[in-house]
Amino acid sequence: MVLQNKVAIITGASRGIGRAIAETFAREGAKVVIAGRKQETLDRAAAEIGPSITPLACHVGRASDLERLVSETTARFGRIDILVNNAATNIQQGPCLEIDEGQFDKMIDINLKSTFRLIQLVAPGMCQRRDGAIVNIASIAGLRPQFHSLLYSMTKAALIMMTKSYAVELGPYGVRVNAIAPGLIQTVLSEYYWKDDERREKQLGAQPIKHLGQPREIAEVALMLASSASSYVTGQTIVADGGYLLSSM
Ligand SMILES: NC(=O)c1ccc[n+]([C@@H]2O[C@H](COP(=O)([O-])OP(=O)(O)OC[C@H]3O[C@@H](n4cnc5c(N)ncnc54)[C@H](OP(=O)(O)O)[C@@H]3O)[C@@H](O)[C@H]2O)c1
Numbered sequence: 001m002v003l004q005n006k007v008a009i010i011t012g013a014s015r016g017i018g019r020a021i022a023e024t025f026a027r028e029g030a031k032v033v034i035a036g037r038k039q040e041t042l043d044r045a046a047a048e049i050g051p052s053i054t055p056l057a058c059h060v061g062r063a064s065d066l067e068r069l070v071s072e073t074t075a076r077f078g079r080i081d082i083l084v085n086n087a088a089t090n091i092q093q094g095p096c097l098e099i100d101e102g103q104f105d106k107m108i109d110i111n112l113k114s115t116f117r118l119i120q121l122v123a124p125g126m127c128q129r130r131d132g133a134i135v136n137i138a139s140i141a142g143l144r145p146q147f148h149s150l151l152y153s154m155t156k157a158a159l160i161m162m163t164k165s166y167a168v169e170l171g172p173y174g175v176r177v178n179a180i181a182p183g184l185i186q187t188v189l190s191e192y193y194w195k196d197d198e199r200r201e202k203q204l205g206a207q208p209i210k211h212l213g214q215p216r217e218i219a220e221v222a223l224m225l226a227s228s229a230s231s232y233v234t235g236q237t238i239v240a241d242g243g244y245l246l247s248s249m
Contacts, residue, residue: 001029002227007077009033009069009122011060011114012087014041016187017137019049020215021084021222026052028223030082033073035060060087060114061106070121079129082226083122085115086137088155090189096150104151111155115162119177123170130174133226136163137218138179140241156181160237167235176234178225183241185213208243 008025012018013034022032026049035058036042042055054076058069073080088111092103115136126132141149142156160179167177184193184203194200194212204210221240224230239245 001027002223002229003082004029006030006081006226007033007073007079008082008084008226009035009073009080009118010084010086011035011058011118013084014038014045014055016189017182017185017215017218018084018086019045020219021086022053023049024216024219024223025082025226026050028227031077033069033077035069036087060118061109063117066114066117066121070118074125079125080122081126081131082133082135083118084135084137084222084226085118085159087114088137088189090149090152092151093148093192095148099150107151107155111152112158112162115159119166123166123175126175127170127173132170132175133230134166134170134175134177135222135225136160136177136179137222138163138181138237140181140183140239140245143181143237143239144245163237164235171234176225176230178230178233178235179237180218180221180225181237181239181241182218183207183213183239183244185215185218187215203244206244206247207241208246211242213240213242 008030010018010022013022014036022034025032033054037059039057046053046055058065136159138159139156141153142160145153163177163179
């Protein structure tokens, strides 16, 4: 078990990719704190996955919730070895000229500032112990604009640069910071792209790997980045998209 006795926080882990990462880390021996907005869905996920999961309600857009998440995890387990910044949203899908400032601010708060705030809270302890792994869940939308998703693409692009910038500064203290850029993965967030037969077939037609991405296929990449299997890897963004981005080459 490659994460034996490691302590991990995963945001947005009541379902989808975050939950799959929690299951994978638990399988590998980690104690995993899962965060999301609704205590009851977290409790259900924890009961289903097993006793190594601790569910803590936390809205990542609220600074006080993030502080509580970190302080309660530290009080319970003594340290945080792994942080997975996974929670994100896409509240605005539509023409860029219809975006208002409220939407802009909300997307920055949920998709970007949350990660900045959590790293600022967690990384000092990691640096002190000279050991830590941070994994940020970005998107291929941060590498190439997703049509009618200016705010989502913009926040994911910034997350990729945040990953590199933290990696440069925290590397000397033994803390690695990496990102994953998933393509289309079958979750609630991306239903628009896979529920409709025509859209799904168009997507799969453009991918060399001909199945719809599953959350566990991202979780295994997260496991590699969180574990010593990637001890010489930092500041990277691993694209896991079934080869979708290659289709434009
Ligand atoms: N699915 C894809 O195709 C795809 C592709 C590329 C990148 N990604 C990225 O992968 C990550 C996970 O996405 P997903 O597809 O697994 O999404 P999902 O199925 O919608 O799950 C999102 C999770 O985040 C939680 N969450 C949402 N807003 C939150 C908030 N403000 N505070 C705390 N938790 C919150 C949700 O629980 P509650 O609602 O209970 O809070 C849920 O557990 C995101 O960063 C997303 O951008 C996904």
